[in-house]
Amino acid sequence: MDCIFCKIAQGLVPSQKLYEDSSIVAFNDINPAAPVHILVVPREHIPSAAAIREGHYALMGHIWTKIPVLAKKHGLEQFRVVTNAGQHAGQTVEHLHFHILGGHKLNAALG
Ligand code: 5GP
Numbered sequence: 001m002d003c004i005f006c007k008i009a010q011g012l013v014p015s016q017k018l019y020e021d022s023s024i025v026a027f028n029d030i031n032p033a034a035p036v037h038i039l040v041v042p043r044e045h046i047p048s049a050a051a052i053r054e055g056h057y058a059l060m061g062h063i064w065t066k067i068p069v070l071a072k073k074h075g076l077e078q079f080r081v082v083t084n085a086g087q088h089a090g091q092t093v094e095h096l097h098f099h100i101l102g103g104h105k106l107n108a109a110l111g
């Protein structure tokens with residue numbers, strides 16, 4: 001499958017990897033929108049948050065317990081987590097990912 005985040009997860013495309021285990025990878029966003037901008041991605045190709053199902057329950061719990069650990073490790077006590085589902089929401093890569101953003105005061109706009 002021609003998916004950039006699958007390729008990054010498999011190590012076929014280089015990235016600044018910050019964390020990886022058997023089910024997720026985290027790496028720096030190539031075009032950071034904040035001083036710290038980390039992407040957390042499941043290895044499984046899930047197209048977006050709109051495709052999350054009951055069977056992803058443990059994976060989602062795993063991601064959400066790693067998010068504060070990663071944020072803290074990279075100096076963030078205050079941060080935002082965003083996932084965009086669909087083009088109107090701003091999704092440009094069709095592989096589920098969670099943005100961790102922080103390091104300065106973030107714009108309050110949410111929509
Ligand atoms: P979305 O717009 O889908 O919510 O977020 C996609 C994010 O992936 C963007 O912030 C974009 O900068 C990032 N991105 C796209 N291609 C690559 C890539 O090849 N490597 C890395 N590290 N980030 C990427």
Ligand code: ZN
Pocket residue numbers: 003004005006007044045046094095
């Ligand atoms: Zn993928």
